[in-house]
Structures are given as structure tokens and as C-alpha cells.
Amino acid sequence: MKTTPTATAAPIGIADAARPDADRPAVVRALSAEVTRLTGAASDTAERQAARLADLTAHYGASPFTPLEQMRRRFDLDRAGFGRLLDLFDRIPQLGAAVEQGPAGKYWSNTIRPLNAAGALEAAVRREPAFPYSVGLYPGPTCMFRCHFCVRVTGAKYDAASVVPGNEILTSVIDEVPSENPTAMYLSGGLEPLTNPGIGALVSHAARRGFALTVYTNAFALTEQTLRRQPGLWDLGAVRTSLYGLNNDEYQATTGKRGAFERVRKNLQDFLRMRAERAAPVRLGLNHIILPGRANRLIDLVDFIAELNESSPDRPLDFVTVREDYSGRDDGRLSEDERTELREGLARFVDYAAERTPGMQTDLGYALESLRRGVDAQLLRIRPETMRPTAHPQVAVQIDLLGDVYLYREAGFPGLAGATRYIAGRVTPDRSLHSVVHDFVTSGRSVDPQPGDEFFLDGFDQSVTARLNQLEQDVADGWDQHRGLIRAV
Template sequence: MTSTAPASADQVANCARPGANLAAAVNAVRRDLSAGGHVGLDEAETVARQLVRLAQHYGNHPFSPLEDVRRLLDVNRASFSRLLDLFGLVPELRHAVETGPAGKYWQNTLLPLEQRGVFDSVLARKPVFPYSVGLYPGPSCMFRCHFCVRVTGARYDSSELESGNKMFESVIDEIPADNPYAMYFSGGLEPLTNPGLGALSSRAAVRGLRPTMYTNSFALTERTLATQSGVWDLYAVRTSLYGLNDEEYEETTGKRASFRRVRANLLRFQQLRSERENPIRVGFSYIVLPGRVHRLLDLADFIAELNEAAPDRPVDFLNVREDYSGRADGRLSEAERTELQEGLFAFEERVSRRAPTLNVDYGYALHSLKTGADAELLRIRPRTMRPSVHPQVSVQVDLLGDVYLYREAGFPSLNGADRYIAGRVGPGTSLAEVVERFVNDDLRISPHAGDEFFMDGFDQVVTARLNQLEADVAAGWEDVRGFLR
């Protein structure tokens, strides 16, 4: 007779997903707990049901304070504490949370930061070197994207390049060797407009760092690569795609014939990295806009075209995000939800045929949608922003050495963004010292209306997690704060 144990384990591991067989999951957990002598027979059914409800909840709502969930389960503190202990005895329950509809929050952000103790440092108000450091080296940008918060025409003076690049060198030299992926080049403005970008990349590589460059690839020409050979020392080049033809690109960026140039640059880059046998990774960011989900099929074909230019070096990764959830309540309409789900399934089928090695990351909301759950992004507002911010987690440094506390604040002349400058790196002042002074002096920033737009998705997730953790500690759950660690 074939054992049903693996199937039962699978039921538990998938219990946070829509349509899960909850009765089977509860029964499997009950058997495990009873067999191990962890609960008595008289209470096994009730405890198992509560544990499955815990997995369901945190697999869909990762930022709930523990005290709120205790009340939801309607148990006293002693019983809830015991449930949390028992939860850890069933590995499949943890798996259910980590792979549930909200699983990307746990996998991509929360657990990696927990495992390095970053949240502990923030909660303890302990100054440590930031987990993530964005260098924004670009003095200008050739695009005028309608969604970008950049002030039209704002740029850094070319006279700032020499001193700015020396400052960036000092920051690169500070980054701890045990966190090789800590640093990335982005903006702000376009990194490749800085003629010293290649040298900075090489300096990082010599130190054992593995930075990614976020770029629009308009300047990723063969000439740029010849004059900035250090670009080949990057760990990855991640191109933001603003469409899949010249018309879409011009509508978004304001620049004519820009897609054909980006496409030509990427085709040649594919060929060159193959010829050079260079390990640099190539990938893309693509945002699905309302009404354009059908363009995902063209995206798959575009990546397949790049793969054909270098069959031995296919495109490595793709990050797909959506702009559907920019609604007042953060939710999709039923029609949009259906359209997007169907489009994603068709896209996956096309990718499996035309670009089978491509690693696709759907991010927080689209992963949720793909599991059949509602796609709803976080909505941090000024009232839930943290005046102390989180410099131990992430900072961004611009060409002047200004250290920005949010990723979307690092633009020159951006109204209100200067309030989110923690300090300035320069002669006699390191990045570590800027963070140390900000934390030790307990500096605080009172959020204004609209300040939430200085935060990107990562900043919002970190903020929601820290708010949750502080609520847990305040409610007396410090030892188990955050549910999963």
C-alpha cells in the first residue's frame, strides 16, 4: 500500500494558498503533533486548526502584529505563546508561509534582513554600516520619463565629477567584505553618463564586491565599453525597459528612436559578452501598465531575439512588476485581475518555449496574483512613515556625497528631498560616520504630505516590517517578534 505521508506534507506546505485542502492540512498537522507527543489527543484537532490558520494568515498578511493575530485566534497569551512554539516544530507550516501568496515579501526581503540581524540593529538604535548602499553617480540623464520625479533639466555640474568619483571610491573601500552584494549603481540619473563609472566598477571588483548597475542602456554602446572597460567587471547589468518599440519609448521617455538604439546596444552587448566569455549577468526590469498586458508576449519574443544573438549566453533574469495597484485602495478590479492573470499565464507559456533558461521574478504583488490571491501592494502613508527612518538597512549616495535615506529622494533639486539627507560623505567624513551620527544623535524627520513618494517598494516593505516589529516588542512579544526570523 502506498504511503500518503508525502501528500499530507504537501497539503500542509500549501495550506496558505487559495483553494488549499485545509481539512487535509489540519489532519496532517494533528497527526504530526500527536505522534511526537507534543499535544494531547483531546486538544490535537483544535491546536492543529489554529496552527494552520497561523500559516494561512502570515502567508497572506506578513506585516500583522502578533497581538492582532492572537486576538484573531481568540486565545490568551499563554496559549498563543505555546502555539508559536509548536509552529516551529512543523517545518511544512513555515514553508507554507514562505511560499504563500505573500511569499516574496518573506523570501526576497524580510528573512534575508532578519538573518543578518539588520532589523535588530534598527530596533536597538545601534549604528551599523548599511546593509544596502546605492551609489548614484550619474550627472545627467538623456530621458525625460513621465513617471520620473526628476525635476526637468536638473543635473549635477560636470565640475563635480572628479571630487564625486573620489568620494565614491572612499565609500566602495568602506563596504564590508562579508556583504559582496551590498553595493549597486543606480540613480537618480543615468549611471553611464559618468565617465568614471568603469573605474568605480573595477575598484569594487578588486575588493570582491559584486555590484549591479541599473541603467536605461541608451549609452551602453560599444564605444562606451571601449572607453570604460571596467563595466565588464560588474556583476550584472539590469536594464529598465520602457516599451518594446520606438512609439512606446518616445511616449514614456520623450526621446525619439530611443528603443532602436537600446535594442542595438543590447544585441551587441550580448555578442560581446559571449565573445569575451565574460561572466557578467544581463537582465531587465519591466513594468506591466494597465491595458498593455498583451505586450508581455512581445517581451518574451524580444528576450528570445537577444538570446539568438548569443545562443551560449542567454539573458539571465527578468523582474516583472505591475502598475495596476496604483489605485486609492491598492486593489485591482475583477476585470483587471482576470486580464492580468491570463496575460501572465500566456507569458509563462511563451517564455517556456522561447527563453526556457530565463529566471523571472514577479515581485510582491504579481507573485500573489499568480497564486490566485488578490494583488494588493503596501500603502505606507506619512502617518505610518518612521521619523527615524532606517539608515542601517539602506542608504543612497549621490555625486555630491549627500546620503539619502530613501531611494526615490536622490534627485538634484527635488522639492523636499533635502530633508531626507542624513549627512554628507566627504574629506574627513565616512559613510559609516554619517550613519553613526544620524542614529546616535537620534535625528528624526517629520513626514510631510506626499513624502511617501520618496520611498520605493523596498523602503515601504522595510518600513512596514519595522512598524510591525516595534508593535510586537511594545506588546511584550520581543522574543518572538516578527513571527518568522
Template structure:
């Protein structure tokens, strides 16, 4: 019998990681195939190398259509089908794909959505309630981040808030019971600029949705928390951290002395959260901006300072990201990326020592870089966008009740973004109505150059996965579509 500790099993499970020997992995696969009597020894000899190659391919390039890999390996359909059957029966190969440099695509996004079977509704054109709904309640934002797509000066009228909050409340009320993460609060603009946010949060929590709030935390003051006690019913506060000094904040957000205020807000939040024993989690989201890679280590000092403010209630999580917008000024230079790899290792070591309770998520690109390789980043272009989008999987609703098909489109006045509004929720029109009509009427949006910027990383991954699944089904690989599910 083999066990999880068997070195052969280990050789297979790590075969997509950089630096691992494909020959040794193939020998281990051959052994597992025969030991488990999955195929005769002569077939195992021929299959093992191909199976390892498949795991390596999808651990690095998760969105390749199956038939492209079949052709690349020069296999006929019968032989490839047999290999895919064997692949499914060796869980170590699945593990290998997920442990590969692109594993975060699988574990963070694709597989959780596959478990909910949400891709099928899109592929079949079936109207179902969106699996994930983002509430965008913020009428304005006090920052002007240089990478943000928002239109300077554009905001929602304050007079729209009463009806808007009623529309968002109705969206909460009609959300089908299910995954607790299906509702979240983000933007669009800054959610804490909406004085009714606490009530919406409490309403959602009462329905079993402890929402995560994406915020810049500038308005997360003691007064806000006193005026809006419902905010304590949040599942998590995820603060976008734009630096660790006033100068860095000003350079990024255009706002003077903003770090000092965010820092004070978070320190107080830590103390209040601990004092109330509130279950709300606190996390930071930090984008590694060009020229700032070295400053990453200082972020941990800030986390340690927040930890010290509330002994026993350390900061829960830190999400590190590269700028994913694909805008030319967002990319790190080649030299800085090389340096970043070493910085990430030092960062990991410092985090272990200084902030051991912190759960760090490196995201798609940085995870790969940390593993010593470059992930193939998904880059959807207008020609690979899906004109009917994926509203059965996710939509975003702003404070006018407008239902946006992509996460970066929900900003007032953003040119071309209104084409991505599926409809408006109101007293006589539910979110299910809006999405149902959009899907049933087979409405579509013809993508134009630049529209890809309306999609965030999640939208891009979902689109890439749907394109892949569609190609697999069309090529006759429906039973194995997408390799892992």
C-alpha cells in the same frame, strides 16, 4: 516516518495557497504534531486549526503584528505563546507561509535581511554601517519617463564629478566585507552618464563587490564599453525596458527612436559578453504599465532575439513589476488586472517554451496575482513612516556625496527630498561617520504628505517590517517577533 513526499506534509506546506483545503491541512498538522510527539493528542486537536490559520494569515498578510492575530483568534497570551512555540517546531508551516501569495515579501526581502540580523540595529538605535549601499553616480538622464519623480532639467554639475567620484570611491573602500550584493549602482539619474563609472565598478569588484548596474542602457554603447572597460567587472546589468517598440518608448520616455538604440546596444552587449566570456549577467526589468498588459508576451520575443545573438549566453533574468509608486496613474484598471492574470499564465507557458533559461521574478504583486489572488500590498503612509528611517539597513549616496535615507529621494532639485539627506560624505567624513552621527544624535525627519513617494518597494517593506517588529516587542512577543526569522 514522514518524508518530503508525504501527502500530509504537502498539504501543510501549501496550506496558505489559494484553493487549498484548510480542514485537510489541519488534519495533516494534527498528525505531524502527534507523530513527532510535539504535544499530546488532545492539545494537537485544538492547536492544528489555529496553526493552519496562522500560516494562512502570514502567507497572505505578512506584516500583521502578532497580537492582532491573537486577538482576532480570541486566544489568551499563554495559549498563543504555546501555539507560536509549536509553529516554530513545524518547518512545513514556515514553508507554507513562504509559499503563500505574499511569499515574495518573505523570500525576496524580509528573510534575507533577517539572516543578516539588520533589523535589530534599527530597533535598538545602534549605529552600524549600512548593510546595503546604493551608489547614484549619474549626473543626468536622457529620458523623461512620465512616472519618474525626477525634476525636468535638473542635473548635477559636471564640475561636481571629480570630487563626487572620489566620494563614491571612498564609500566603496570603506564598505565592510560581507554580502556581495551589498553595493549596487542605480539612480537617481542614469548612472552611465558618469564617465567614471567603469573605474568605480572595477574598484568595487576588486573589493569583492560585483555590483549590479540599474540602467536604461541607452548609453550602453560599444564606445562606452571601450572607454570604460571596468564595466565588464559588473556582476549584472539590469536594464529597465520601457516597451518593445520605438512608439512605446517615446510614449513612456519622451525620447524618439530610443528602443531601436537600446535594442542595438543590448544585442551588441550580448555578442561582446559571449565573445569575452565575461561573467556579467544580463537582465531586464519591465514594469507593466496601464494599457500595456497584453504587450507582456512580446517582451519574451525580445528576450529570445537577445538570446539568439549569443548562443550559449541567454539573457539571465527578467523582473516583472507593477508600478509600485501608488500614484493614481500607475495603477492598472480592475479589468486589466483580471486580464493580466490570464496573460501571466500564458506568459509563463511561452517563457518555458521560448526562453527556458530565463529566471523570471514576478515581484510581490504579480506573484500573488499569478497565484490567483491579490496580495495585500504594503502601502506606507506618512503616518506610518519612521522618522528615523533605517540607515543601518540601506542608504543611497549621490554624486555630491549626499547620503539619502530613501531610494526615490536621490534626485537633484526634488522638492522636500533634501530633508531626507542624513549628511554628506567627503574627504573628512566617511559614510560610517554620517550614518553614525544620524543614528547617535537620534535625528529624525517629520514626514509630510507625499513623502511616501520617496520610498520604493524595498523601503516600504523594510518600514512595514520594522513597524511590525516594534509592535510585537511592545506587546510582549519579542521572542517570536515577526513570526519568521
């Protein structure tokens, strides 16, 4: 594996190479000087190489999943010449840093970089068994909402009798996960995690092993009564509440439940107040999906958060993440007019959030961060023909109350048509998660994707799939040494 050279002070201009508004001539001049210093090349040769390096860096800063052979053809270079360019890229570590800080930087910081460091992507590319980097626990037996963008089968739930043995299985998984990474596990679904009456005990058990679990919840059941019945919830690392609107009408239109908005708002206010009283370290944040017809509501979202914070002015909300709908369904896509409106409103949203909710972390995720920075990046859209039949269990798996180990995050719903094909195996009292993943990988088993299977992949699964496809294509094209452009961390 190639290594990253020790970084020196970045010459002026190189650090800006992936910025859409960068002074390209200044970047090329700075790079040309660096190329001359490193290679002794004549000025005209150094300038040509510098221009190509600037273009390479800008492209991957905005489009991180491009195969290297595609870039070679774009530059119209022979293999030897392109190989020298890639070698030179590696010798200027500021270029790799510039790519990771480009408009698509969230792909690098949120996904690629930590998976590179853990070796999870390498294991997937090499078809080698490895314990999953991320383990999702899906403890919810049911859900009180029916969100129009959710793949849940109406009325589907787990039998109440499965909860106790299911929690025992999930406890065994918690005991099995290596404790080096305190955020290796999370609680989600599937169905609503807080409908499990033993979730507090699961959280406390994980906390005793040093894990800081995050729960993804709709917060409808995050009542003061729930928190008193299940004090283990205070051992969570974070609570991420999916916010489905900013008033009663929006909430009912999305979730199908009357009065849900008022209840969720009160639950969040009570949680903030109780957290401050207990001086509990658990973080609280919101996940907000921008749905069609609501692209202009981001300023209202900040006002909503500011009003929540009045319940605990000394310990306000910690973070908010804003996303587009990754489902790929037509009813979740923003129109071109709305995307234009959104592009113009993102900067105002970030500035207004800094003004009204100082100290709150604002995360726009993959494509919206690019959009804010002037690159109209579309969401990844993995299709059945670009899905990986072997998936990526070395990177992530999800386990439900039955012990079934799902290969994709949006497949773990009971009764969902086609989802059982994406079960790698079942954890039982006699079979560990490690065994399930090891057997799936070493058996060479694969799943032939069918139309509609792409809806089983969430945004994380899609970005991981795109990265693995890129790495495998680079290897197949003979660029193993440089696959993915940036490998070392």
C-alpha cells in the same frame, strides 16, 4: 533570540499549509498528528490547535506584515493561549518554511530573510547604529529621459565639475563597505549611471575588492563605444536594464525621447554579442514595469527577449523581472479590469517564457507572484502616517555625487522638493559613511513625514518599512519573543 529547531522530514500536508489551493483538511490532519506527537494532546485539542496553526500559516503566507496582536484577536484567544500557539508554531519548523514559500514568498526570500540573517532589521528596531546592509551608489550626473512616472525634476542635473570629486567620494565608500557580502553595493539613481564618464573605473575598483556590482540603467548609453571606452563595465556582476516599452511609440510616450527604443534594442543586441565574444561573466537582464494600458503585453515581452537572444544564442539573456508601478501615483495604477486581465495572463507568461526562453530566470516580484498564485495581493502603500521618522539606515542608504547620504531610494534626485530632509549627512574626505550613519542614529534625529513623502520610497523601502512597523508593534504589544512570527534563519 529564539532559534529554529532542526528540521525533520515534513509530514505530508504541512509543507502545503500556505498554498491557496491546499487541501486544508489534509493539512489539518497532518498537523494534528504532529501536534499530538509533540505535546501528547488529546485528539480534539490537537485538532483545534492544528486548525489554528493551518490558518496562521496560510495568513502569513499571503499577508506577512500582520501584527501578532491582530491575529490573536482574530483567533479570539487570550494571551496565554495565543502564546502557546506561537510556541507550537516554532516547534514545527516546516510551518515557517511553508510561510516563506507562500504566495507572498518573495517578501521573505528577496527582503526579510537576508535582512534577518544580517541583523539589519534588529538593529533598526533597537535604534542601534550598524553599517548599512545595502549601499546604493548614485553616480549619474544627468539623464537623457524624462519618464512620466519618474520623480526627477525636469532639467535637474549635477554640475559637471562635481563628477571627479564625486567619484573620489564614491571610491572611498567602496573602500569602506565590508567585503563579506559581494552584492552589498549597486549602481543606480537618481540619474542615469552610464552618463558618468568614470563609472568603469568605479566598477573595476569595486571588483578588485571582491564586489559584484549591479548597475540599473536605461541602456541608452550602453553603446559599443561606451563599452570600449570604459572596459571596467565588463567587471560588473549584472546589468539590469529598465525597459519602458516594446516599440517606438510606447518608448516615446514613456520617456519623451524619439528613437530611444531602436537604440536600446541595438545596444542590448550588441552587448549580448560582445559578452559572448569576451566570455564575460556579467549577467544581463531586464526590468519591466507594467504600466496602465499595457497589462496585456507580457507575451510580446517574451517575443522581444527571444528576438534579442538571436544575437547570442549560446549566451542569451539571463533574467527578467516584472513589476507593477510602486510609485503610488494615480497614473501608474492598473484598473480593476487590467488587474483581472493581468491575473489571467501571468500564468501564460511564465509558461511561454519557459518555452521560448528556456533557462531564463523569471521574477514576478512581490505582489505579482501572489497574483499568479491566486491571491489578489495589492501593492504595499506606505503613507506619511506609517512612515518611520527614523527611517532604516541600518538596512540601506544611497550616496550621490555630492556625498549626500539619502535615507530612501527615490529621494536621491537633485532639486527634488522635500528630499533634502531625508539626507542623513554628507560623506567627505574627512567623514566616512560609517560616521554619517552612526551620528544619525545615535543623535536620535528623526524626520517628520509630510504629505507626498511616501513617493520617496520604492518597493524595497516600502517592504522594509512595513516589516519594521510590524516588528515594533509586536514588541509594543508584548510579543517580543515572537515578533514578526519568523525571525531566525
